[in-house]
Amino acid sequence: MEGSFYDLFTESANHLVTGASLLTEMLANGGDREAIAARMRDAEHAADETTHAIIRRVNQTFVTPFDREDIYALASGLDDIMDEMDHAVDLVLLYEVHELPETLSPLIEVIQRCADLTAEAMPKLAAMRDLEEFWIEVNRLENIGDKAYRRTLANLFSGEFETLTVIKLKDIVEALEDAIDAFEAVANIVEQIAVKES
Numbered sequence: 001m002e003g004s005f006y007d008l009f010t011e012s013a014n015h016l017v018t019g020a021s022l023l024t025e026m027l028a029n030g031g032d033r034e035a036i037a038a039r040m041r042d043a044e045h046a047a048d049e050t051t052h053a054i055i056r057r058v059n060q061t062f063v064t065p066f067d068r069e070d071i072y073a074l075a076s077g078l079d080d081i082m083d084e085m086d087h088a089v090d091l092v093l094l095y096e097v098h099e100l101p102e103t104l105s106p107l108i109e110v111i112q113r114c115a116d117l118t119a120e121a122m123p124k125l126a127a128m129r130d131l132e133e134f135w136i137e138v139n140r141l142e143n144i145g146d147k148a149y150r151r152t153l154a155n156l157f158s159g160e161f162e163t164l165t166v167i168k169l170k171d172i173v174e175a176l177e178d179a180i181d182a183f184e185a186v187a188n189i190v191e192q193i194a195v196k197e198s
Contacts, residue, residue, distance in 0.1 A: 004057065005054070005057060005061075005064070005065050005071065006065070006122070006123060006125055006126040008050060008053055008054045008057065009054070009074065009075075009078070009122040009125060010119070010122040010123050011050050012047060012050045012051065012054070012075065012078040012079070012122070013078060013115075013118045013119040013121070013122040014119050015043060015046055015047035015050060015078075015082055016047075016078065016081055016082060016085075016115040016118055016119065017115045017116060017119050018043045019040065019043050019044070019047070019081075019082050019085040019086065019115070020085065020111050020112045020114075020115035020116075021112070022036055022039055022040045022043060022085075022089065023040070023085045023088060023089055023108065023111060023179075024108050024111075024112060026040070026088075026089045026092050026093075027088075027092065027100050027104055027108055029098070029099060029100065033092065033093050034093070036089065037089050037090065037092075037093040040085070040086055040089040040090075041086070043082070043086075044082055044083070044085075044086040047078075047079060047082040048079065048082075051075050051076070051078070051079040054071065054075040055072070055075060058071050058072065065125075065126075066193055066196070066197055067193075067196065070189065070192065070193045070196070073189050074186065074189050074190070074193070077182065077185050077186040077189050078118075078186060080182045080185070081115075081118075081179055081182040081183055081186065084175055084176075084178045084179035084182050085111070085179050087175045087178075088172055088175035088176050088179065091168075091171050091172045091175055092172060095168040095171070095172070097165075097168055097169065097172065100169070100172075101152065101155060101156070101169065103148070103151055103152040103155045104152060104172075104173065104176070106144065106145070106148035106151075107145055107148050107149065107152065107173070107176045107177070107180070108176070110141045110142075110144055110145040110148065110180055111145075111176065111179055111180060111183070113141055114138055114141055114142075114180065114183035115183075117134055117137055117138055117141075118134075118138070118183060118186060118187075120134070121134040121190060125190070125193070128193075128194055128197045128198065131190060131191075131194050132191075132194075134187060134190060135187040135188065135190055135191040138183055138184055138186075138187035139184060139187060141180070141183075142180055142181065142183065142184040145177065145180035146177075146180075149173060149176075149177045149180075152173050153170070153173065156169055156170055156173070
């Protein structure tokens with residue numbers, strides 16, 4: 001029974017890799033945005049299904065591999081990341097933003113890297129080993145994301161963009177920043193679990 005919890009967390013993190021890849025596609029200029037957004041909705045729905053499966057498993061299991069509260073926190077943290085990425089994709093579609101500034105690239109790279117690291121870390125929960133690098137690296141990436149976020153905002157307010165474009169892009173940039181923060185929150189939860197279990 002325990003193995004299946006780890007499988008579900010891994011599945012959940014793999015949805016994030018898919019989400020990050022769709023987000024990258026959405027923010028690259030020239031893709032079919034409607035189609036990408038539809039695929040993102042499907043990916044987000046699949047991620048929700050996995051989250052529900054984890055919650056059901058917790059409710060049906062007498063002995064869980066680690067604290068129930070931590071399982072809920074991790075499941076919901078992974079789900080939050082997917083929601084933020086879905087939100088960013090949705091905004092690009094709804095706002096009909098056709099040209100995205102180059103300064104968004106570092107934010108996207110941070111999200112992709114965090115998604116890959118999270119997917120690599122989840123199977124390691126079973127042994128509770130070799131996880132320290134994960135939370136340290138995600139925290140480092142979050143700092144890079146913060147700097148990129150501030151630079152992007154400064155660029156938006158430079159006078160180069162029309163007011164309406166600034167408002168739209170600011171919302172998108174904030175959704176990307178929220179996704180990065182959500183990755184850091186998951187890394188912090190993993191660290192807390194590892195400390196408790198060691």
